[in-house]
Amino acid sequence: PLPTLVAWATGLFEVIAGLIILVGFKTPIVALLLAAFCIAAGFIGHYGQGGDDPTLTFMHSQMLMKDIAIAGGFLALAMAGAGAWSIDGRMLGGRA
Numbered sequence: 001p002l003p004t005l006v007a008w009a010t011g012l013f014e015v016i017a018g019l020i021i022l023v024g025f026k027t028p029i030v031a032l033l034l035a036a037f038c039i040a041a042g043f044i045g046h047y048g049q050g051g052d053d054p055t056l057t058f059m060h061s062q063m064l065m066k067d068i069a070i071a072g073g074f075l076a077l078a079m080a081g082a083g084a085w086s087i088d089g090r091m092l093g094g095r096a
Contacts, residue, residue: 013037021077024086031078035071042067 014037020030046064050057082088 024082
């Protein structure tokens with residue numbers, strides 16, 4: 001039952017955090033959480049995988065780089081903020 005629980009919790013986190021990013025509420029905090037999640041998921045799921053098969057090793061290394069790139073996008077979003085049309089921007093008077 002634990003893998004099922006973790007899968008549901010992970011999916012729920014990704015959906016809720018994605019919706020929060022979409023509307024622009026507390027964007028820097030949520031973007032940092034998603035960046036950390038992407039790095040952790042990449043290293044847990046892809047680092048050192050593939051064994052002796054060079055094709056699988058290459059594929060997993062590419063997937064790890066993809067996760068790191070997505071985390072970089074979230075870090076850029078955390079630094080830039082959500083923008084004036086977001087919930088954060090409306091609460092700060094367009095300065096987000």
